[in-house]
Amino acid sequence: MSEKENFLTIKENGSGELIIKKSIFIASIARTNSVEEANAFIQEISKKYRDATHNTFAYTIGLNDEQVKKCDNGEPSGTAGIPELKALQLMKLKNVTVVVTRYFGGIKLGAGGLIRAYSNSVTNAVEKVGVIKRVLQQELLFSVPYNRFDEVDHYLKTNDVFIADTEYGVDVKIHIFLDDDDQEKTKTDLTNLLSGQIKFTKGQKRYNEIPVKDNNFHEQ
Incomplete structure (x- = not known):
């Protein structure tokens, strides 16, 4: 998987x-981060609901939907797996597998009704579990004197900077993570705040998870 893109899951x-x-x-x-993980999840849920009328599924793996699969599992062709996959793609979710289990209630829904039912089932589940944006960020480490910590802490929290760790020694050592686009501005602001008495050290790059609060996931 490329580590150059942020993505929703x-x-x-x-x-x-x-x-x-x-x-x-x-x-x-x-x-699910691989086809193997997707297949294992599908098997697990299909076994759990083995008495169901249908266990349909869809998955998308990779930041560019490199590997996708859908299955109607006995429903009319195109009425289950495809709408499930399209629902995931509309919300721009990556590395996700969904299994939609149906217990037939005796009333036929028709093709259009099935498509809506399976699509809405996926959207409903996503709304219940929530969505996050996985953002590739750079760690920066720096130390500040105790008497300057409160104002630095206030700046970081006001600007929604992710504080990963705070170590209390001779000075206060702070670990923050920033998007690439935010690094220079944050470094400049902190340098000005502390009148140049600050030194930054680069740490690791890693994905951090930021909650998506808006339910219009596909607009993020």
């Missing part, structure tokens, strides 16, 4: 349930 594994015309739709959703 689900906050945690979970599920959501909808009842539509007496049929029960259970959407189980998980983060």
